[in-house]
Amino acid sequence: MILADENIAVSILERLRADGVTVLHVAEIAPTISDGEVLRLAAERDAIVLTDDKDFGELIVREGHAHRGVVLLRLAGVPYPKRAEMVSALFRECSAELEGAFTVLSADGRVRIRKLSPKQGT
Numbered sequence: 426m427i428l429a430d431e432n433i434a435v436s437i438l439e440r441l442r443a444d445g446v447t448v449l450h451v452a453e454i455a456p457t458i459s460d461g462e463v464l465r466l467a468a469e470r471d472a473i474v475l476t477d478d479k480d481f482g483e484l485i486v487r488e489g490h491a492h493r494g495v496v497l498l499r500l501a502g503v504p505y506p507k508r509a510e511m512v513s514a515l516f517r518e519c520s521a522e523l524e525g526a527f528t529v530l531s532a533d534g535r536v537r538i539r540k541l542s543p544k545q546g547t
Contacts, residue, residue, distance in 0.1 A: 438450055
C-alpha cells in the first residue's frame with residue numbers, strides 16, 4: 426500500500442491505481458496534516474509514503490520516525506505523463522527494495538535506495 430502525500434500529482438495516483446496498487450491520498454483522507462502525522466498515518470496503515478517533500482528524509486533519517494519506507498520524487502522538469510511512468514516502473518521493478526528504505530527517484534531516472542538500520546525509522 427502507498428500513502429501519497431498531498432503534493433503528489435493526480436496523474437501519478439491514477440497510474441499507480443491503474444497498475445493495481447492500493448494508493449491512499451492524504452488530500453482525500455486527511456488534508457493539511459503535518460509531515461509527522463503523514464508518517465504516523467502511513468505506519469498505522471502499513472504503507473510506504475510517496476512524496477515530493479525533502480523534509481521526510483530529515484524526519485526518518487535524523488529524527489528516527491517510524492516508517493515502512495519513503496519514496497522521494499525529485500522530478501522537476503519532467504512532463505507529468507513521464508513522471509507517472511517513472512513512478513510506475515519504480516514500484517513495479519523495485520517494490521521489495523523499497524521496504525524499510527529511503528528512496529530517491531531523480532529526473533534523470535536514477536534510483537537511490539538507502540536501507541535504514543533498525544535504529545533509524547523503526
